Amino acid sequence: MCENFVQERPGREDCPGDIPCGRCRGLCEDLSITTARPEDIPGIHALEQEVEGGHGADQETLRARLRMFPEGFLVARCRDRIAGYLESMIWQGRPFSRFREIQDFPRLHNPAGDELYLIFLAVDPEFRSRGVAGRLLFCLSDVGRKFSLKRIRLVAKEELILFYKANGFEIVRPLPDFHPCESFRPYLMQKHLPENSGAVSD
Numbered sequence: 691m692c693e694n695f696v697q698e699r700p701g702r703e704d705c706p707g708d709i710p711c712g713r714c715r716g717l718c719e720d721l722s723i724t725t726a727r728p729e730d731i732p733g734i735h736a737l738e739q740e741v742e743g744g745h746g747a748d749q750e751t752l753r754a755r756l757r758m759f760p761e762g763f764l765v766a767r768c769r770d771r772i773a774g775y776l777e778s779m780i781w782q783g784r785p786f787s788r789f790r791e792i793q794d795f796p797r798l799h800n801p802a803g804d805e806l807y808l809i810f811l812a813v814d815p816e817f818r819s820r821g822v823a824g825r826l827l828f829c830l831s832d833v834g835r836k837f838s839l840k841r842i843r844l845v846a847k848e849e850l851i852l853f854y855k856a857n858g859f860e861i862v863r864p865l866p867d868f869h870p871c872e873s874f875r876p877y878l879m880q881k882h883l884p885e886n887s888g889a890v891s892d
């Protein structure tokens with residue numbers, strides 16, 4: 691599990707997913723990935739605002755998601771700076787085509803479900819291209835295994851399909867009606883979490 695995970699610059703054997711280890715060069719040697727704490731919310735909110743602008747979740751929404759499933763709300767820190775974060779929930783996998791069908795995440799969160807849904811993932815622009823998001827996704831797989839879940843699903847912008855594929859995800863189907871007013875093309879993607887595959891390697 692990634693609690694207080696402290697990673698020195700990794701070698702090939704512990705490089706997350708299928709990312710070539712060259713991707714990990716320059717990773718902060720003090721990078722740690724832990725579950726988020728309530729006092730992290732202002733910093734997470736500031737990053738969410740930077741990345742999402744007016745579309746970003748407000749602090750109360752982020753707090754509600756942390757209360758909903760604290761084990762699935764992960765933060766990457768580098769020397770007390772928040773380098774990135776992700777939020778997730780457990781649900782019983784269900785078909786959907788539009789964001790408004792699933793946007794009330796705390797209502798849909800179901801600890802008895804079989805699937806992790808990745809709500810959002812972001813990395814501070816200053817920390818990008820160093821494998822921080824890959825490490826967060828690697829740790830999310832451990833969360834899924836800990837809860838004996840079958841898969842992780844997410845909705846990806848078309849431009850991030852290769853990024854998610856490099857992290858072990860595959861396309862399930864396009865979701866052309868997900869955000870009818872947005873210009874980007876979203877895709878449902880998933881990563882299977884094989885049973886008994888252990889808690890440390892992908």
Ligand SMILES: CC(C)(COP(=O)(O)OP(=O)(O)OC[C@H]1O[C@@H](n2cnc3c(N)ncnc32)[C@H](O)[C@@H]1OP(=O)(O)O)[C@@H](O)C(=O)NCCC(=O)NCCS
Pocket residue numbers: 741810811812813814817818819820821822823824825845846847849850852853
């Ligand atoms: C997507 C994101 C989380 C990646 O974080 P990261 O820590 O830089 O990712 P990693 O270092 O693990 O992997 C980087 C690689 O992913 C791919 N990638 C990342 N963002 C990309 C983008 N916008 N378009 C195309 N490829 C991208 C590239 O292959 C990149 O490698 P490169 O920098 O050598 O070109 C980050 O760019 C981000 O926060 N973006 C804004 C928020 C967002 O879109 N979140 C996803 C919601 S579905």
